[in-house]
Amino acid sequence: MAAPSSPSSIRYCIDPDWAPYESLINGQHIGLSRQYLTLIEKNSELTFTLIPTESWQQTLDYIQANKCDLIPMLNSTTNRKNFLDFTKVLFRAPNALYGHYNQPLVGHLANINQQSVAVVTGYRLHRYLLEHHPKINIVEVENEAQGLTKVQNKEIDFYLGSFHGANKYIKDNALHNLRIVGISELEDKLRIGVGKSLSHIIPTLNQAISQITIAEHAQVFSYLKDINTTQVKDYSMAIKSASAFIAVIICLLFGYWRSVNNASILEAKNKALELAHQQLDEKNKQLADLAIRDSLTRLYNRGHLSECIQQQIKLKERYNKNACLIILDIDDFKNINDQFGHKVGDDVLQHFAKQLTECARSVDIVSRWGGEEFVILCPETNIDEANVIAKRFQQCLVETSSDALPCVTCSIGIAPLRESKSADQWFIAADNAMYQAKELGKDTVFIVENA
DSSP: OOOOOOTTEEEEOOOTEETTTEEEETTEEESHHHHHHHHHHHHSSOEEEEOOOSSHHHHHHHHHTTSOSEEEEEEOOTTGGGTEEEOSOOEEEOEEEEEETTSOOOEEGGGOOSOEEEEETTSHHHHHHHHHOTTSEEEEESSHHHHHHHHHTTSSSEEEEEHHHHHHHHHHTTOTTEEEEEEOSOOEEEEEEEEGGGGGGHHHHHHHHHTOOHHHHHHHHGGGSOOOOOOOOOOHHHHHHSOHHHHHHHHHHHHHHHHHHHHHHHHHHHHHHHHHHHHHHHHHHHHHHHHHBOTTTOSBOHHHHHHHHHHHHHHHHHHOOOEEEEEEEETTHHHHHHHHOHHHHHHHHHHHHHHHHHHSOTTOEEEEEETTEEEEEEETOOHHHHHHHHHHHHHHHHHTOOTTSOOOOEEEEEEEOOTTOOHHHHHHHHHHHHHHHHHTTSSOEEEOTTO
16 A cells, blocks of 8 residues: 655545536646635645546545545545545535426425436435435436436436536536426535545644635635636737837726726626525525425425424423324315316315415414325414314315315314324324224314324
């Protein structure tokens, strides 16, 4: 095994095909990670020497074989901690799910079942899918370009990857048939990974990272936007050949023009950077909302409801807070689809969801569990109060019926949260109550007192 580099000269490897974060172009390292390394060199006595690799997998192999000492931009994972130590976070970014434009919005990875999802081999997202979403048909690809191209060509259903990286490739290659259809709950928190033999430089790197100013971070972020600037021409030869008087005039005019031009360029950059921040904030808000909403009804989805249920159980354990779970199932919904078609069925679901939202309180969590089944989580609510909400909704369904849609009723089950009950036990109690309502003739409410 080769001897480690001295702390003042650090060998590093990158992902050669991960623009705009980092890439190799004609043997040169470009991208966000290169700019951050430059700032770290400025803030420390460290210098960095690139060891080129041909793929991300080879970079991981090199760092483990001690052929390089550092990777400047990657996520920390349990597996990588076996051979790397990590600095504080350099850059954060979301991961998104991309599909063909004729693919429906899926919102969340949990909504994918048996469909194919491409992911780059060796990326943290690859291991995450294997561990947390085993039902997904994972397709391994060598890089983002390959995964996105397969989706464009309809060879696979989706590609999961970095928001900025995928968007850049889509833009640069005019892949107009692709769009964001979902969001991964896993955010990129990119750090510097250092081989174990040089872990003692982590404090030095962290100190250098801490010295990076907000303005410098903003300048690195602006790399994500293509901002064209005008090169200032060199008039030095012309000035030298002119008389002293003309030279002074030209210098004054040139200085004035350059200051005005630079101010204009700086203003344009600042406006473009501000716009980029606004667009990113808006996109992140959209992605965050997409991750927790059902695509048809815009109610909260199953994943978000499950998180809220766990929070409510913790409040019960710590503060003995009351809560009730209301499960509603549209009666004979299959007959509506069979008789009127799925388009009318979707309209009924949307109307049902709208009435649920209007009848619920602001503190209630209204969600679509799946199919024609809906759930309302009612915090700080006893059985009697939950029953009032259920009855009010039944009355609302009657009052808002119209000739435009088939009239529907629903069976409703209510279960209070009891001490020492798990989320599954609570949900099963409410679900059983709903089926009891079905047994009683539908269009009724059944309350389980001893859930």
